[in-house]
Amino acid sequence: MTTARRNVWIRWFLALLAASVCCSPQADAQPATNYEISIADYGGGNFxxxxxxxxYINPTTLGDFELEVALSGLVFSFLDAGGFPYVPVTWTWSGELPPGMTLSALPLYYDSSEGLVVPVRSVKSARVASTGNMNLNSTRMGSVVDGVELRVxxxxxxxxxxxxAENGFYIIGSFSTVRQSINDANSHLGAVVTVAEGSTHGGSWWASTNDGVTWATIQPLLTFGDNLQLSGTPPLGAGGSYSFTVQASYPAGLPVPVSGVPASAxxxxxxxxESMILTTDLPNATEESAYPPLQLDADGGESPYEWSIVDGALPVGMDLSPDGILSGTPVSGSSFTSxxxxSVRVEDAHYPVPRVSLREFSLTVLPDGEGELNSIPVGYEGLPYFAHIEAAGAFVGPCAFDILDGLPEGISFDSEAASLSGIFEDDAAGxxxxxxxxxxxxxxxxxxxPQRVEVSLPxxxxRDRSRTFHVATTQLPLAVDGDxxxxxxxxxxxxxxxxxxxxxxxxEGVSLSESGLVSGVVGDSASDFSPYVLTLTVLDNQTSNTTSVxxxxxxxxxxxxxxxxRGVNAALPNAVEAESYDFELEAxxxxxxxxxxxLSVPAGLSVLRDEGSWRLRGVPAPESAGSRAVVLEVTDAANVSATISLSLTIAEPGSRPLSFITSALPLARVGQRYGPVALELTGGDSPCILSARGLPDGLELAVSGPVWFIGGTIVDERLGSAAGMLYEVVITATDxxxxxxxxxxxxTVQFFALSDGGVPDSTVLVSGLIAGASPAGACSIATGSTNMGAWWPLLAAVLACIGLVGRLRAFSKME
Structure with a gap:
């Protein structure tokens, strides 16, 4: 038990003793009184x-109770500093208070000089208290007191x-301190100050005498109080309405009144x-559509206001101007991370210290447009039919399909493969x-x-089979090695x-005749390169019309x-934050x-199907730079799946990641030397390592000095055609x-030679290769060990000489 509370009970005992000696004859004549607790001020209202x-400190505290404690018909009470009866209560509260704010009972403390329990009628809060004599002329912002650096x-x-005389309560300024008078002339001990921080005095309570210069520590009786005070500083972003309930109760452990313990109130x-920011909600935005300029509203400060975003990010393509106008056009893919x-910050023009408010906003970005289905081929009565249903527009793959109604007789739908197949009946065309x-x-x-919608597909x-010239074959039968x-x-x-x-x-072993027969004996290892994706073109010799599939x-x-x-993408090309990314996925x-x-891709990217190919596409989200894991799943027509794990490097905005300058490869011809064709790169850190996939037999990727190139000779005529056979070539560079x-x-590979016996039209860098020069902008590359690196420069020089001699002979014959 504290000294103050022990003295409380001493005064009760002395009062009881005095009553028994002096006043006992009148005890029975004293009428009994019913006592109540009530909460005055703001009753049922708002702060x-x-x-x-x-x-914030509410200007009028809750309280002002009329309460007496009676025992055996005698009146007992605490006496406040003015000699008036005083009895404390115990406060409790529940509900939601604003962040940074607290409810606190103004407590009691014991005045040993007068032997009184005194209620604290006002409390000031200091951040820190002095521990010794100070030079107040040099005490200002940045000074350190009791281990705490002072702020304005x-x-x-x-x-x-x-x-x-210099003791007192001061407010810190940028260049000086300002003393405040907080002495309460009506209070016996004057002001009470709580100290919030400090290695010595943090958490202590101090009271002053009436002269305001002598301060002493006090021990508050924090469980009791006659007034309740709401105080604190709501932080930025705390704007809103908050409700709570307070209860005042008779303190446990005090003498019980004759009429019993009064009910709680x-x-x-x-x-x-309140926040200076009045705007609370933002209209939705739509990908690739201009957002109507929106002025954010503020009030309660001094204009002009300055606006900024201090946390989070807007969609790429949108911006908040300093005068508070939200505008722009969200880029495609923004809805993926919606x-x-x-958080928006607004600062007013108040001098010398501007006022600031903060508010968190949420902006929803909707997908652009509506989903649609790609058209499917025309069908013909009595003929086989096959079509694949593909989603387009705002649909994001992979998509699941189901046909609810409208299928003609003879045609069925495979939901797993998303395909239509069958044979139309003879009267299907009416x-x-x-x-x-x-x-x-x-x-x-x-x-x-995610969408789940019904779409009409015609x-x-x-019946008129001559109406539309088209390839009616919609799928090719499976082949087997050696069959x-x-x-x-x-x-x-x-x-x-x-x-x-x-x-x-x-x-290997299979050919296509002009009549459209695909036939042959399949090579024993042809499945190693399956599937063979064929572009089949048919020419109508009578009309010269062509069509392909x-x-x-x-x-x-x-x-x-x-x-x-298996996936065939060995690596993913670099991406850049907030810039469009598009890469074809192959298996x-x-x-x-x-x-x-x-299964797992960086924010802002997704996998979708576009015009028959599958792509990793989107816009990497802001602050996503770094090496990111990409986990994909590919499923074939037999519902067999494989998981592919890759790494994607996302560069920061404005950076120059490694990229190819070379964009196309020149024509190659069977039987003729190719190139050498140098591959040029820009950006990145040397050395670089290159690899190639899809080159026809006879051509190789090699390095000489700092230059990577493609060279060699295609010998097999089956690897070319008169019109030119196309090879999908993928070259990957890693720095x-x-x-x-x-x-x-x-x-493109053709199988016939040039009529003049010259070299093909390609980028020949023989002199550069021999000298070891690197093309401008290329990634500097250390020479690696390859099967061509040792002999290729010499061979290139010899072939160049042979070509020159051939041209001289042709020239002499013309003369």
Whole structure:
């Protein structure tokens, strides 16, 4: 038990003793009284509003109780400093207070000089108190007192001066301190100050005498008090309405009144913390659509206001101006990371210390446009039909499809493969042409706004087979290593006098005739490169019209086993924060076609299908720079899946990541020396290492000094064609820091020679290779050990001389 409380009980005992000696004859005559506790002021009402980042003490405290404690008909009470009866109560409260604010009972303390328990009628809060004599002329912002560095606006209790007249309560300024008079002339001990911080006096209480210069520590009785005070500083961003309930109760342990313990009193209150920022909600934005300029509103400060974003980020393409106008156009892909949460700060023009408010906002970015389905081919009565349903527009893949209604007889839908197949019945076209409206339910994979909608897809069935010239073959039968293969390609709507060609490589042992027959004995290892994606073109010799279709030819291993499904992208090219990224995903093995989905990709990126190819696309989110894991899953037509883990390096905005200057490869011809063709890069850290995939036999990627190049000679005529056979060539460069650049291009190979016997039209850098020079802007590369590096410069020089001699001989013959 503290000294103060022990003295409380002593005074009760003395009062009881005096009553028994002096007043006992009148005890029975004293009437009994019923006692009540009530909460005065703001009863059931609201507190005055508070302001963000502004110190608050409610101007009128709760309390002012009329309460007596009676025992055996005698009146007992504490006496306050003025000699009036006083009895404390115990306060409790519940509910939600504004952040940074507290409810506190103004406590009691014991005045040993007078032997009184005194209620504290006002309390000031100092951040720190002095521990010794100070030079007040040099005490200002930045000074250190009791281990605490002072800030502008701090309250300082000065109590140890050699000249007591300098003691008091001070406010710290930038260049000086200002003394405040806080002495209460109506209070016996005057002001009470609590000290918040400091290695010596942090958490202590101090009271002054009436002269305001002598200070002594006090021990508050914190469990009791007759007044309750709401105080504190709501932080920036705390704007809003807060409700709480307070209860005043008779303290446990005090003598019980004759009429019994009085009932507790309870009241509910609300306080509003005001912000200078009046705007509370933002209208939604839409990808690739201009956001109507929105002026954020502020009030309660001194204009002009200055606005800024202090936490979070707006969508790429949008901006908040210093005068508070939100505008811009969110880029494509912004909806993937919606909503965007950010904090807005406004500062007014108040001098010398501006007032500041903070508010958190959430901006939702919606996808652009509506989802749609790509059109499907026309069908014909009595003929086989195959079509693949593909989503486009605002749909984000992978998508799931289901046909709810509208399928014609003879046609079925495979939801796993998203394909239509079958044979139309003879009367499917009615009188000539009939359109079936398929009701397709589409469920997409948008990470924020997934859609599940019904879309109408027209399927036209015709009886007039000459109406539209098109390739009727919609899929190719499976081939098997070492087996005989044959299938006839079908075209409709033309003269039937057709010539078929392809510009892509067929499996070893298989060829395409002009009549459209794909046949041969499949090579024993052809499945190693499956699938063979063929662009099949048919020419109508009577009209010169052409039409094409791209189909996969899948080759299985012996026994009809599909080769292992695997991704072929060895690495991903670098991305840059807040810049568009687009990269085609490729796979081999299994049974094509494939579908892809993202298991884990950086924020802002997604996997989607676009015009038949699967792509990793989007805009990397702000502050996503670094090496990021990309985990993808590819699924083939047999529902076999493979997981592919890659690493994506995202560079900071404005950086120059490693990239190719070379964008295309020149024509190659069977039997003629190719190049050497130098590959140029820019950016990155040397040395760089390059690798290539898809080059035809006879061509190789090699390095000489700092230069990487493609060279060699294609000998096999089957690797070219008169019109030119296309090879998909992917060249990957990795620099010393791990940054990656990818060149995805095509190489055309013809099998006939030039009429003049000259060299092909290619970028020949023989002199540069011999001298070891690097093309301008290329990543500096250390010479690596390759199968061509040792002899290629010499061979290039010899071949160059041979070419020169040949040209001189031709010139002499012309003369």
């Amino acid at each position: 005055p509003s508070a302001q963000e980042d502004t110190r 606006g701090d309250n300082l209790l000065v109590k140890n001066q050699s000249n007591p 309870t009241e509910e209150y609300t306080i509003v913390v 909503p965007f949460v950010f 009188s000539g042409t009939h359109t079936y409206h398929l009701v397709v339910e589409v469920s997409d994979s948008h990470p924020t706004f 399927l036209v069935v015709s 005989v293969y044959a299938t006839q390609l079908l075209a409709l709507g033309g003269s039937r006098d057709y010539t078929w060609t392809t510009d892509r490589l067929l499996p 791209t189909l996969p030819l899948n080759v299985l291993m012996e026994g009809g086993i599909a080769p292992e499904l 081999m093995g299994g049974i094509a076609p494939y579908s892809w989905q993202a 010393a820091s791990g940054s990656v650049a990818v060149l995805d291009t095509t190489l």
